[in-house]
Ligand SMILES: Nc1ncnc2c1ncn2[C@@H]1O[C@H](COP(=O)(O)OP(=O)(O)OP(=O)(O)O)[C@@H](O)[C@H]1O
């Protein structure tokens with residue numbers, strides 16, 4: 001009986017796995033096939049080699065990664081202190097924080113970008129005689145558009161908030177802080193040495209979600225007239241179909257690779273024991289031989 | 292090191308957590324803070340640790356007001372009610388955390404952590420993470436961590452409440468042994484009166500943010516100064532009596548001297564411990580045994596008097612054989628001063 005149910009569960013598992021796999025893998029396989037099997041040429045990797053030489057690939061990818069890094073720093077820099085403060089000092093602010101961080105979910109990015117471009121157009125007109133004019137120019141610098149970082153930060157707030165909040169739920173921040181303080185740690189050191197190390201997984205999740213969002217973001221970048229990676233892909237797709245699909249496949253792989261890196265970093269708590277033991281082992285040996 | 296609370300007041304919104312607490316813990320003593328839930332024990336302890344600031348009043352350490360000293364500069368080790376070890380550090384690293392904050396070298400840190408883990412009986416657990424240890428082991432490590440900086444005061448906030456009964460008894464004896472060995476002034480919060488009576492040098496009973504009585508366990512048990520203390524510590528019977536106003540009270544047909552409030556007169560409750568009540572089998576007795584519970588050397592009888600009052604009496608088990616449930620009995624009290632409380636209404 002038990003074996004029967006077991007087998008049935010396994011059968012179901014296989015079926016679900018297969019359907020899910022087909023759903024994801026078939027389009028992927030078709031994409032790959034489309035890029036390597038060019039009509040009239042047979043099997044060729046030319047679209048992939050073409051990527052590296054295509055104009056704008058490296059610059060747009062680098063720009064996007066830089067934007068992502070800046071966004072991650074800004075989002076975590078804003079959210080972590082706010083969430084910790086809400087937990088430690090003002091628990092009543094928590095619902096407010098949650099609502100504020102969820103607002104971007106209800107504002108479509110098109111509306112967001114309409115607002116941004118409105119301000120960007122209005123600002124210079126009215127501020128042309130003030131030093132703020134330079135700020136508006138700098139914010140829109142095409143080599144590093146700060147305005148995109150600001151937009152992405154707002155857009156990734158809901159994702160990062162949820163990831164961090166889940167992590168904070170799993171630890172008793174107040175007790176950890178107080179335990180650290182009674183061990184002689186100043187409040188700042190207590191945060192960095194007792195609280196944040198226990199939020200590593202949550203920080204990694206928040207960073208990854210932000211990164212994924214920035215990598216795939218098209219609307220804001222395109223409408224404000226910048227050329228991050230996603231915009232570049234769409235742009236090149238019009239002229240060279242094979243190339244653009246090849247780029248999509250590559251960016252998918254790139255995202256996966258980054259995901260794995262982040263997941264590994266987030267999980268490295270399980271790796272600490274090995275490291276700690278490796279470090280402790282040489283010290284232990286002489287002690288043992290001495291006793 | 293002497294610790295003194297001087298008329299501490301603290302309110303959280305409308306709740307008065309502390310309402311004029313005065314209390315002193317002497318050098319090297321283990322002072323238990325005992326009281327019902329919500330009476331302000333934790334709040335008092337957290338004020339000593341520096342996590343809470345008094346609305347008014349002072350916390351004095353060796354005569355000096357430490358109200359303005361931040362928590363991390365106070366020389367106090369603390370063990371928390373909830374498990375509070377740093378999850379990302381091993382037992383040894385947890386113990387050495389404070390030393391790392393004080394910038395003690397790695398070798399010395401490791402040596403001191405090993406020494407402390409030895410002290411709490413967990414030398415073989417140095418490389419374990421908190422989630423790999425039992426609750427009792429975690430609290431031991433927490434105790435070692437609290438002692439690592441050789442604090443002048445040790446603060447324990449119900450460190451045993453999350454543990455099962457056997458581990459609790461074991462660990463509280465160990466805490467007592469360590470405390471005496473190190474001669475460290477210790478404030479131990481608990482709401483378990485047995486724990487307080489069996490480990491502390493002195494027990495401070497709190498009620499609604501105020502000190503009710505602070506005395507040695509024996510004194511607290513034998514001569515409680517208020518009815519609240521009498522009923523909170525140990526079991527108490529309440530017998531209806533009539534105070535005469537000249538220092539005696541009539542109860543159970545006897546006339547006994549009154550302890551304390553001698554000028555009270557009229558209907559009162561007489562408070563007596565079960566072990567002070569004697570019951571004997573008596574065919575003509577008006578009282579009736581309604582239940583018996585065997586406790587080894589003594590048997591606790593529940594006796595209902597003629598007027599319906601229930602009395603608990605502890606009598607030697609060898610005499611309890613003819614006092615089964617349903618038996619008629621006579622209840623008497625020894626000729627000793629008793630505590631009385633006037634009826635509220
Ligand atoms: N941070 C706080 N905010 C609001 N009220 C609080 C806070 N801390 C304590 N209180 C209130 O103050 C009172 C005393 O709390 P305290 O924690 O000192 O009680 P306690 O004697 O330790 O109780 P227990 O035995 O349940 O731990 C309680 O009524 C509690 O609700």
Ligand SMILES: [Mg+2]
Pocket residue numbers: 332333334
């Ligand atoms: Mg408490």
